[in-house]
Amino acid sequence: MDITFMFETMKTLLAALPMTLALFSLSVFFGGLLALVIVWMRVSGNTIARNFAKGYIFVFRGSPLLIQMFLIFYGLGQFGFIRYSFLWPALREPFVCAVLSLALCTAGYTAEIFRFGLRAIPAKEIEAARSVGMSGFLLTRRILAPIAFRHALPAYSTEVVMMVKSTALASLVTVWEVTGVAQRLISQTYRTMEVFLCAAAIYLILNFLILQAMALLEYKLTPHRRAAPLFPVPQR
């Protein structure tokens, strides 16, 4: 192997890492916010909201992300009301289209993950909260969301890792993130193996760090599931 070439390749690819990270963090952030809205609609008593959420989840989970991205990138401009709206300057940007489609897609998955988290909350703990006078937003903020989030965390970290990998698709709508830059390098050098190996290493390290962070978060949030280290065994 050509160490200098690998080194140069790494440098070039790492220069595109901020773009990958921007795609990832913006889409996870906005996708997460949207997921909260979708799951709220999904579990609400309102039939229209619930069915809208069901339809949303069906569409965005059921169709390929790449097609969603192409539809947004090539398709939106065909609608006059979008083309002539104030949003067009933004929606014309490949980066905005990529973030938009990544966020819309992850929102569908994340909404389902959060919903399973909600269903795992013990009814008795909700009842206890009601009996001290909690309801509505307070109940959600203090009891429902914290318990649901803890239950959802393992599945959610899988989704987050999927999102890191999904950012690679943005190269197909001309966003120069790590994979896109790798392909450009290959077309210039024809050294497929070395370049893609470097790219894969970057994704692996990135995902390793993210998984470690998620595992640490889960560890911090669930001391109640571990044996009590500081306390003597309860005398029974």
Add this chain to the structure above:
Amino acid sequence: MTPTTLNQTGTTMAGTTRLSVRNIRKSFGTHEVLRGISLDARDGDVISLLGASGSGKSTFLRCINLLEIADHGEISVDGELIQMEQRGGKNVPANRRQVDRIRSELGMVFQSFNLWSHMTILENVIEGPVHVLKRPRAECIAEAEVLLEKVGIAEKRNAYPAHLSGGQQQRAAIARSLAMKPKVMLFDEPTSALDPELVGEVLRVMRSLAEEGMTMLVVTHEMSFARNVSNRVIFMKSGEIDSDGAPDQLFGSGGSPSFRQFIGNFGG
């Protein structure tokens, strides 16, 4: 705590009515579980609710703090009537805020403790005062520590519910209720889920609450508690009050034949 009038005999003594229930009815489908129950609890009353399984004791307690909504009847807590209205042919609370407030004034202790498993014992106890009553956190922590001391689990303040024995969890749940400074405490078989050797520690806490003048409504199968701690015993049968009176009177000779048969099963 509230000024206390210890009412040992169950006869009407001067004292504020803390809880008043008028003619509560409740059906699940076609099954009528409560068939018109009325009850007044005065300040410091300790009322034991006895009855066979399925007689509607839990449903009655849950109707009082609106975890179940009665189909019919009126409930007042400390003189405040809970507003109800008819909506879609059903009896529902008219004012959610009032429901939340009333619930915060009624302490509920469940058979299976129902502590929030992701919070430490101390966090469980201060949760209501800090977030429902919106009181200063430091003050709530100081009070919580006194309460935990009182129920005998001060050293468990930073432990999680899963790390406590059943008896300790139930005492923590009692402390959590007390932290809200309730006007009336409702207990639904607080010792039924406990191993026999852990029952005593919970009953001792309940007894000391009774002696301090807490108004308590206790569903229980502990005959010794009903006899020796409460000042009034109500025996429910098929959703109705069958016998109602001072423990001496009922356990003496005053109880109905059904009551006699019921306590006979406990070797009473």
